[in-house]
Amino acid sequence: MANTPQARKRIRRNDRRAEINGARISRIRSFVKKVEVALDAGDKDAAQVALKAAQPEMARGVARGVLHKNTVARKMSRLSKRVAAL
Template sequence: MANTSSAKKMVRKIARRTAVQKSRRSRVRTFLRRVEEAIASGDQAKANEALQAAQPELQRAVTKGIFHKNMAARKISRLSGRIKALSA
């Protein structure tokens, strides 16, 4: 356990930061889940709309350091490919 005052302060800061990051990660996952559900339902228009809403959330998570930029780009690319495949 933290003994010095600076270590105790760091524990408080880390706890606050962890809570913020957890809520941001949860928010992005919710948007991604909506896209997945729309793809599963087979509705291309709804899936496209959900992806358009999810993209800025993913990019925001990247700028905040929650996700790596390549991971976000890969997710967007794969989801858009799956949505495009719905029309075929």
């Protein structure tokens, strides 16, 4: 258990940040899922629109520090390749 005031504050801060970061990651996953649903349905137009909406959200996740840049680059690349293949 934290004994110093600094450690107690750090625990409170970490809890708040974890909640915020979790919401950000969840939001990104929702955008990616819209792309995947359109891909599974075979709807190229919807997939392209969903991908265009998902890309800035994923980039924002990198800028906010919740996702690693290479992870997002890999996911964007794979999604783009799947959309182009339709």
